[in-house]
Every structure is written in structure tokens, then in C-alpha cells.
Amino acid sequence: MPDSSLLAPESLGATISIGEILVEIMAVTRGAGFLEPQELIGPYPSGAPAIFIDQCARIGGSAGAVGSVGDDDFGRLNVGRLQRDGADVSAIRVDTVYPTGSAFVRYRTDDARDFVYNIAHSAAERIEWTDAVGALIARAGHLHVMGTALSMPSVWALIEVAAPRIRARGGSISLDPNLRKELTVDEQVRARFEHLIEMTDLLLPSGEELERAACVAGKYQALDTLFEHGVREVVLKRGADGAQLFGRDGTCIEAPAFHVCELDPTGAGDCFGGAYVACRRLGIDAAESLTYASAAGARNVTYRGPMEGAGSREELNDFIRQTPRSR
């Protein structure tokens, strides 16, 4: 039986994330990069931690973002969207010097993606401790960490403080490892990752990230290793192959994928995670939470833009009723 006390209840305080807030601009046509003028669409609010929080709020969880945007329309777009969707934006700093971070993305015909980024020299990584950040952390009931945060010094500095504080007040922690195979993981990041795993209640890897997170070959060996390190539940996101929940007590629940026509996969994993954490914290049982999470991820890929398809509980109920599943 899945552990119903896995995550701290909604009543303890908001689910928060700490990390990059961006706009995304997408090429309309497929092809190689941005070497000629072309049709684009955007700016879309983006940044994995922000997508997570937006979906969390849309489905009815209390949620807040710690981040930084520029004093420009791209920043206002992001803050406005999160606010409209019910998220707490009090701890989003407006940087008056650096612009809001941005990412241009174009899909190639083989589904690979080309990017042009402006993140490192943008407001996105200029996250700092403010009274508002301290206040949000002091009333948070759950912290969700994106693995990418481990290689952003300003983000890690806050997570290092926030994680033990939130745990000390009875809060819980989830981690999306984001250990994509194209990323090289240096020793420092690995050490941070291991430090965080010890505090993680819920791990949300995609595909082969499970084995990379455990540093062990073999799916079940990886699960054993993670459970030994203190993780209480692993929810494995497998895209069109559906999702699987593994509990430390041996529980296993399988959720078949929804069949959708994919328009834009960006943000699917973050919507999945945001919906799952919100549902569990709202007291919805693990199997139903997994269905909502799968629906949130699937619905989001039918919309162009990283968080355009984040659904409310009602929209996800409709989606679940209307969308065929693998079995």
C-alpha cells in the first residue's frame, strides 16, 4: 500500500520550487537552428521549476515560486501567468539590471532540438535571499528540487538552506533528477545530489535517469540503492510507455499512458510532477494521483508552449474522460 503520509499535507503550507524563470520562443517550422529569419511564436512563460509550480497551482494545490526575472515584459508575462493561475509570486525578485532569461527552441525533423539560450547572463540565475524568500520558505510545506539547480550556484545556495528548514518543520521534499545523458555531472554536482537524496521523500526520474541517479546499473538494483539512501517513493516517468510508482515497502502501481497527438513535449515532465505532488498533498490516493499526473503531462504536450497546457482539476477530469489510454 502506498504510504499516504509520504508528503506533508497541504495544511502545512505551500509547495515551493527555487529556480530559473524564463521565456521560451519557438520556431514554427522544423529545421536546423536559427540561421535565417523565420516564423516564431512566443514569448511563452517557462523554466522547469515555474512550470511545475504553475501546474501545481492550477490543479488546486497551494504553490509558490522562488526566482528572479528582469524588469521587462518577459518578466511581467511570467509573474502575471503564475499569479493568474493562483501561485504565490511574492518571492519572485525583479532584477533591475539583467533581462529575463530566454530560450529559443527549434525542433529538427528527427525531433532533436536546437537551442539559443540567454540564461547564464540573465536575471534567471540571479536568485538571492530576500525577506520575501525567507518568509515563503518559513511557511512552505514541501520543496520540489530540479536537478538542474545543482549546477546553478545561486539556486543551490538557497536550496541548501531551504531544504533542512522545510524538513525541520515537518515538510517533505521531491526531486526531479534531470540527469539527462547529454549533461556531464561534475564531482561537486554529484556531491550535492547525494546530499539531497538523503533528504528526498519522492524521486521523479524519467527513463534512464533512474539508474543514473542511483549510480547503479539495472532498474531494480537502482531502486534498492535509492531506497537504502532514504528515498521513500520513486515515480518513474516513461512518456508514451506510461508511469510506474515504486514504494519503499514494495508497492508497485502502473499507470498507462494517455494517447495524444504530441504538438510540443516541452514541460510534460514538469506538469506531471506538479500535478502528482499537489494531488498527493491534497490527500488524493497514490493511484489516482498518478492518473492525474499522467493526464497533466499528456494534456500539456497537446499545447504549444511549455506550460500552456497545464490543466485545472476540472480540465484534467474532462481530459481523463475523453482520452483513450494504452489499456
Add this chain to the structure above:
Amino acid sequence: MPDSSLLAPESLGATISIGEILVEIMAVTRGAGFLEPQELIGPYPSGAPAIFIDQCARIGGSAGAVGSVGDDDFGRLNVGRLQRDGADVSAIRVDTVYPTGSAFVRYRTDDARDFVYNIAHSAAERIEWTDAVGALIARAGHLHVMGTALSMPSVWALIEVAAPRIRARGGSISLDPNLRKELTVDEQVRARFEHLIEMTDLLLPSGEELERAACVAGKYQALDTLFEHGVREVVLKRGADGAQLFGRDGTCIEAPAFHVCELDPTGAGDCFGGAYVACRRLGIDAAESLTYASAAGARNVTYRGPMEGAGSREELNDFIRQTPRSR
């Protein structure tokens, strides 16, 4: 009679500019800013000094750009375009840390423009002295300066060295004051401007910039003041009211505007300047140069994108034949 030796001849070496290289991304629809996702088009190669040089090269002048781009598709787009159009790109530095500068622009219904910039924290302002820059300056015959360069420390540092060197070898200097009324001009910029005016052969102001450049009220008083300070010729760009040339010897030539349907005014003044300087340096007389310049500016506004309408000599000849003028 206009002074046929106003600018150094083509044979002395290339016309060069020093300054920002950017991409521009335009909103397709009119409206206020970038507060929601929308249709965009871009990236277009841009940056006033780059537009000037591109038009200069396209019309057949030898021309080169000193600037800096990021190691990304936006940088490659800019360098590729300038190279394709015949400009010397040897002194464009590729910055491996900062991204290529970018500007998002949207027209409001009243023709005012909203921008989101990423220039100050981009490669665009990270221009530095390199051997390639030194070599290009050493073989340059003319320097064109954008007034905006005066408030960019890294750009001004190079101009301060380049201007006297180019003059010392018999080269000439043109200046587009860019003293838009919305810009506040601090004392340091004013001092730089006055220093540069003493070396300027050709001044290319738009509308009310003439009086602002001279710090004097009244068009003719402004001209007198500028001529006293060493300027030899002033070409006043008046958009749909045509252009006027004033020589220090009292010459006045008027060039009526071409009647075009304006699609995107960005870059018109830079194309005007690039064509004018190239023509004069190629030995084309002042009146005909003024016609080419007016045609280059007018043709460019019929294209979307800041330098998409920069025309070759043949294209401009066709444009001149086919386009009605004010009288």
C-alpha cells in the same frame, strides 16, 4: 558646388563601423508589448552599425564591421549575412561566454514601439581590441560612427583610438548623431560628442537632431555652428519630407522622398547613411549619391527586418526608375 573630396576615396581602404551587432525579433501584430504569447518573426540581423555596413557593401563599397557576437546561431546569422553581402567580417569577435545581443520590437497602433532588450549583458557590448581589429583599422579609409556608441564604454574605447589613426592616414569620418529626444545625454557623452565633431567631415542627423547636435536653436544657426566646429557637410534625413545636403561653402541640394508603403521603418536611416557614404567614396557626385541614399532608405522600409531591404546598385537603380517621388 559640393566638395568632391569630402570623403576619402575608395582606394584608400574600407569604410568601417564599430559597434553593436544584434538580432531583432519582431511581433507580427501591432499592440502593446510582449505580455502574451504571439506570432513573431526573426531572428533578423541587426544593429545600426551593422546595417550601415551591410548597405555600404551591397551598393559596392568596400566595408568592414568591428563588433562582437556570441558563439550561437544568432551570431552566425549576423556574420553570415555580412559576409554574403561582401563585408569584411575579420574584425568581428566571437565571444564564447556571452550570447549574441537581441532586441524584441513590437509596433503599437500609433507607431510607437515597445522593446525588450538584451544588449548590455550580451556579446554586443563586449567589443575589444584584437589584432584583427588593429589590422582592419590600419587599412580603413573611412570611419562611420553611430552616436549611440558614445554611451557604450567598450565601443568608445576603440573609436577613440581608431578615429585619429584613420584621419592620420588621410581617411575621413562620418557621424550619425542618434541624439533622439528620448535619450538623456550626460556630460561625458556630450564631451565625447564634441571631441568627435571636431574630426567629423560628414554629419548625418535626422530631423530635430540637427539642432540637438549643435546645441543651438534654429536650423541655420545650427548649421553655422557645426561648420564652425569643422564639419564640412551636413546631410539632413527628413524621412517622408526628403533629404537635404548643406555644404560648408553654402551648397544646398534637396532630394525629394520616394513614395513607398512603409512596412517597417527600422534601419532606414542606417541604409541611407551606408549608401551615401559608399557612393561618395566611389566618386559618384553628391546629388546622385543623395538620390541613392534616399532610395536605399525608402526601399528598406518596404521590407520587414532592419537590413532585409538593403539594395545592390542594380536593385536601387530599378527602385529609382519604378518609384514615384514627391516632385
